[in-house]
Amino acid sequence: MRFVVRSSANSGISGTVLVAVLAAFGALLLLAPTSSAGGGGPSADSLQLATGGPAPGNAATILTVQGTASRSASYDGAVARFSVRVLRDSILAAVSDGNSAVASIAAAVDARCTAAAMSDADGSTTDACVSPRGLQTLGIRIEEEFDYTDQGRISEGFLYENRLSIAIEGTEFAGGLVDLVIGAGGDSVRFEGLGFTTSQRAEIERLALLDAIDSARLTARTIADHMGYQIVRIVEVNPRESYQVELDSGRGEAIPAAAAPAPTRVFAGQAVITSRVSLTFELRPR
Template identity: 25%
Template sequence: MNMLSVRSKKWLISGVAAMALTTVLYVQNAPSFSPGKVYAAEQSVAVQNVITVTGQGEMTISPDVAYVSLGIRTEAETAKDAQAANAAAYEKLRAVLFDKYKLAAKDVQTSGFRVQPEYSYTERDPKIKGYSATQMLQVTYRDLDNLGTFLDAASAAGANQIEGVRFSTEKGQEYELQVIQKAMDNAKAKADAIAKYAGKEIKSIVAVNQGGGVAVPSQYSNIALMEAKSAAMDAAGSPTSISTGELKVTTNVTVQYQF
């Protein structure tokens, strides 16, 4: 055998070995395929068969609770006397809140207390003319039909600071579920209409996103009852009239349907 033939055989063996190694590496790095798996081309088709709609849910409710901001302001020559007068007036108000109206302790909360100087202003420098003490309460009141009568009773007991009423609901979770159902029904109706127009039929929900949660707003009513006004109402014999109005509960959902 000559040297040329031996070299040719060595090159042939080396080439076969290199091809075998390349094949092994390819098999190891090749992606595995499963019959039930959706690949890029199929995913593209699936994405094209999706309808995305936004559904709105809305309902109007009557408030069932009022948060009343009221308090007592007293004045005296000294800070100590102003605070003592305030404490005495507050005891009368407490009797109305807890004894007459049977409010729970958790429904009456002190929201602010301050004692401060009161000034008289002249052409030169302001001078202290006395002191005032103010204690503010937030009262949770649920008998909304008699809210005006309650405010009059509180005013007569010494509450000369009635700053406002905030109406809301304590059934937020119940209304939340109802308004979400309305939003989903609205989204389904929209998707059905779109699919029908396209000659298709809705099959299933792909994804749902609730945007912004459920909004249960509060409604504010500004009330400022001064002592003179309260006395005039007492003389007339008619209670304060309060309109509770209505609250609107809303939400929206974004839903993707497959067809």
């Protein structure tokens, strides 16, 4: 928390007002709301108080308060990132075998991931893979690999690498998606990570920003009332960049199907989206 008092030489602010400012700082520590990481409660975590130059009547006083608030949202989608890596003696063999592995994964995705969610008789959604756009190529790399020994540089062959991703709706099939990709691609697959997404991010971010504004305004009113001031107007509103706490399953090497017979279980959890805002107010004595 920051609390800074600045006054100009001609502002006419007396030592009594300075004492009142310091007293307001103590009151702020007791009265300012706080925010928990996942509870969604707003807080004001920074403020500044400064007196401006001479003006008709009473000198203007500027108060800057920063508010922070968080809201939670359930994940409703997942994105898997993986690559197909094949090392062969010739470039043609590397490309051929690599493309075959990618084709096997694409066929499995086409067969398993439907265009729309399937529902049971009771209306509940089945454990289906729903991918509106299917596979997406992120990049392809083909190059010769070398090993450096005491005898010099030795060619190890040609490496084919095809980086891919697939986004699905819902989180129920996230673990099944891991098994599907590894099962179809075999030892050539390197699974690079599974991340979760929420389609509600923009709305949750907006609500968190409104909470942060309310927090800053409440803190400004508390300070002004305690010091015997009134809020004249809002001078500046400066929203800060929001951020999201995300869950990522990490990175891993290829897992042969025979070595991992048990299905992969994945737990999505929730996203915590935090918004920040800085409000500057003009105050005048009552």
